[in-house]
Each structure stands twice: as structure tokens, then as C-alpha cells.
Amino acid sequence: QSALTQPPSASGSPGQSVTISCTGTSSDVGGYNYVSWYQQHPGKAPKLMIYEVSKRPSGVPDRFSGSKSGNTASLTVSGLQAEDEADYYCSSYAGSNNFEVFGTGTKVTVL
Amino acid sequence: QITLKESGPTLVKPTQTLTLTCTFSGFSLSTSGVGVGWIRQPPGKALEWLALIYWDDDKRYSPSLKSRLTITKDTSKNQVVLTMTNMDPVDTATYYCAHRPGFGSGYFDYWGQGTLVTVSS
Numbered sequence: 001q002s003a004l005t006q007p008p009s010a011s012g013s014p015g016q017s018v019t020i021s022c023t024g025t026s027s028d029v030g031g032y033n034y035v036s037w038y039q040q041h042p043g044k045a046p047k048l049m050i051y052e053v054s055k056r057p058s059g060v061p062d063r064f065s066g067s068k069s070g071n072t073a074s075l076t077v078s079g080l081q082a083e084d085e086a087d088y089y090c091s092s093y094a095g096s097n098n099f100e101v102f103g104t105g106t107k108v109t110v111l
Numbered sequence: 112q113i114t115l116k117e118s119g120p121t122l123v124k125p126t127q128t129l130t131l132t133c134t135f136s137g138f139s140l141s142t143s144g145v146g147v148g149w150i151r152q153p154p155g156k157a158l159e160w161l162a163l164i165y166w167d168d169d170k171r172y173s174p175s176l177k178s179r180l181t182i183t184k185d186t187s188k189n190q191v192v193l194t195m196t197n198m199d200p201v202d203t204a205t206y207y208c209a210h211r212p213g214f215g216s217g218y219f220d221y222w223g224q225g226t227l228v229t230v231s232s
Contacts, residue, residue: 034218045224045225046158046222051220089158091160091217091218093217099163099172100171101160102150103157104157
């Protein structure tokens with residue numbers, strides 16, 4: 001099972017928006033609404049930001065939103081803030097044999 | 112409040128077997144739908160999904176590592192154990208355990224702090 005494909009980096013100025021893509025196949029991202037997104041600051045554990053494509057856990061700012069079209073999921077961070085600078089990983093269910101897979105990760109820089 | 116903490120050796124030799132323990136609190140692995148998973152991250156690299164065990168002892172493994180992994184639970188001790196055989200330097204990584212909240216949930220909502228395991232002779 002191959003990792004989902006994410007761009008290595010993305011950036012934006014404070015207050016702007018940045019969108020990160022997560023591309024898979026019809027066997028994972030495109031086949032199920034079980035895409036989640038995690039934020040990871042250096043030296044820290046990942047933190048759940050989005051689950052089931054577009055749902056936000058309690059406590060996650062509504063600046064974070066998720067969507068999916070075909071085999072590609074996206075995470076948008078609106079109104080960028082300095083603390084949003086981190087690595088972001090997507091994850092998707094991939095069926096009963098492969099089960100779950102993470103993305104390659106995207107480093108978001110706030111300029 | 113849900114917490115998880117990984118423990119185990121920080122250094123293992125090539126070909127040895129790694130045993131990691133995840134000790135958790137704030138939930139029970141006897142609750143229907145709940146699970147605990149293991150994820151690792153080599154230094155400077157991406158997350159990699161390893162294994163997951165559910166309340167009913169259903170177990171799932173990464174296809175690429177399935178032959179080397181075993182996941183078990185001790186509900187009475189609130190612990191989940193992951194063993195990985197035939198360790199190699201490429202298995203050097205931070206290993207995380209995480210909470211799977213329930214039926215149909217394909218995500219981990221609480222994570223441990225992680226434990227760095229180095230494989231070297």
C-alpha cells in the first residue's frame with residue numbers, strides 16, 4: 001500500500017489561506033469518507049484536526065476545514081496564524097486488506 | 112481525560128525483537144468499538160501506520176510489516192503491547208500509540224508522546 005501523495009511544502013502570509021492536497025486512489029481516498037488530517041509541531045505528537053473528510057473535533061478552530069473530490073482530499077487553513085506553522089498529514093481508510101495509510105506530509109510555513 | 116504513554120527500550124540491536132507497551136487511562140478497551148493503534152515516524156520522515164487492536168480482539172496490521180508484527184491487549188492492566196521481530200536500522204523511529212474512539216471511526220483522537228527507538232549494533 002503506497003502512501004498518499006501530499007505536496008512537500010506550502011506557505012502563506014498571516015491572515016491568508018493555504019490549501020493542502022492529499023491524493024490517493026479509488027481504493028482509499030476516493031472509496032471512503034474516512035479521511036483525517038493531523039497537525040504535528042516539531043518534537044510533538046500529531047494532533048487530530050479533521051476527521052471523516054470535513055468534521056472538526058471539539059477545540060479545533062473553524063479556520064481549519066476539509067473537503068474531498070474524487071481521489072483527492074484537501075485541508076484548508078484560513079486566516080493563517082503563526083501557530084499554524086507545522087507539518088500536516090492526511091490519512092485514509094484503504095479497505096479491509098490494507099486498512100489505513102498516511103500521506104507523505106506537508107510542511108506549512110507562515111511567512 | 113484520555114492519556115496514553117509508550118514505554119520500552121530506547122536501543123535495540125539488529126535482528127532483535129522489539130517489545131513496546133502502551134499504558135493508557137481514561138477509557139477501557141472493553142468498551143464496544145474502541146481500539147488502540149501503533150504508528151511510527153522515522154527521524155525527519157512521514158508517519159507510518161503499523162497496527163490496531165479493537166475491544167473485541169480484532170487485529171489489523173500494515174500489509175508490508177504484517178509478518179513481523181504482533182499486537183496484543185491486557186484489558187485488566189489497560190495496556191496494549193506491540194512486538195516487532197528482526198529489527199533493522201531502518202526501523203529506527205519514534206513509535207506512537209493512539210486511541211481509536213469507536214465504531215466506524217477511521218482516526219486517532221488521542222496520541223501518546225511517543226518513544227524513540229534506535230536500532231544499532
